[in-house]
Amino acid sequence: AQSVAQPEDQVNVAEGNPLTVKCTYSVSGNPYLFWYVQYPNRGLQFLLKYITGDNLVKGSYGFEAEFNKSQTSFHLKKPSALVSDSALYFCAVRDRSGYALNFGKGTSLLVTP
Amino acid sequence: NAGVTQTPKFQVLKTGQSMTLQCAQDMNHNSMYWYRQDPGMGLRLIYYSASEGTTDKGEVPNGYNVSRLNKREFSLRLESAAPSQTSVYFCASRISGSSADTQYFGPGTRLTVL
Secondary structure (H helix, E strand, C coil), X not given: CCEXXXXXXXXXXXXXXXXXXXXXXXXCCCCCEEEEEECCCCCEEEEEEECCCCCEEECHHHCEEEEECCCCEEEEEECCXXXXXXXXXXXXXXCCCCCCEEECCCEEEEEEC | CCCEEEECCEEEECCCXXXXXXXXXXXXXXXXXXXXXXXXXXXXXXXXXXXXXXXXXXXXXXXXXXXECCCCEEEEEECCCXXXXXXXXXXXXXXXXXXXXXXEECCCEEEEEC
C-alpha cells in the first residue's frame, strides 16, 4: 500500500531559524506527494505537491519541499520560521486507486518568539 | 466561490441517535471524499465518490453510509451513533482530471457522541 510516515510528533523551532518537518514514503511506482497544513480549529490547507520533475518544490507561505528518491523522503522546509507557522502539518501520498490520499499522522510545529 | 462547505460545525449526539453531515462544493469538482480525524491518527478515509453516481468504501467505512446527491453534494450518515464515532469529520473535493490533482478540504464538523 502507498503510505507515508512522519517520524516526529512535534518539532520546536525558534522564530527566524530554519525549520524542517520530515516525511518518508513507501510506494510502488511513481509517488504523488502532498503537504497540507492545519491551523487550530480549521480545515486542511494545501501547501505544495510533488508530481514529477524538479526535486525542489516551492509552495505557499514560503514553504518548500525536497523530494529525495534514494532516501524515499519528502521533507518540508522553510528558511526562516514565523510564529504564525505554528500548526499541524500533514504529509500525504496518492493511493493506488488514484483517487484518495493516504495521510501521515501529522507533526505539530511550534515556533517560539 | 465558497469552496467546500460543511454543516453543521458542531454536533452532540447520544448513543444510538442518527444524523447526516452535509457537504457541498461549488468548484465543479468530480470527486468528493469524507475523512475522519482522530488525535495521533492523521486523517482516515471513510468513503469517497469518484464521480456523480458512484461511491466506494475507504479505510474505515463501518457504521457510515453516504449519498452523492448530485455533483455538488455528498452527505455522510450515521445510522446509530457510537462513542467511537466521536471525531472531527472533513469533506474534501477534487477535480479528478488526473492523480496529480489537489484535494480541497472543508472546515470540518466536530462530532461528540455521548
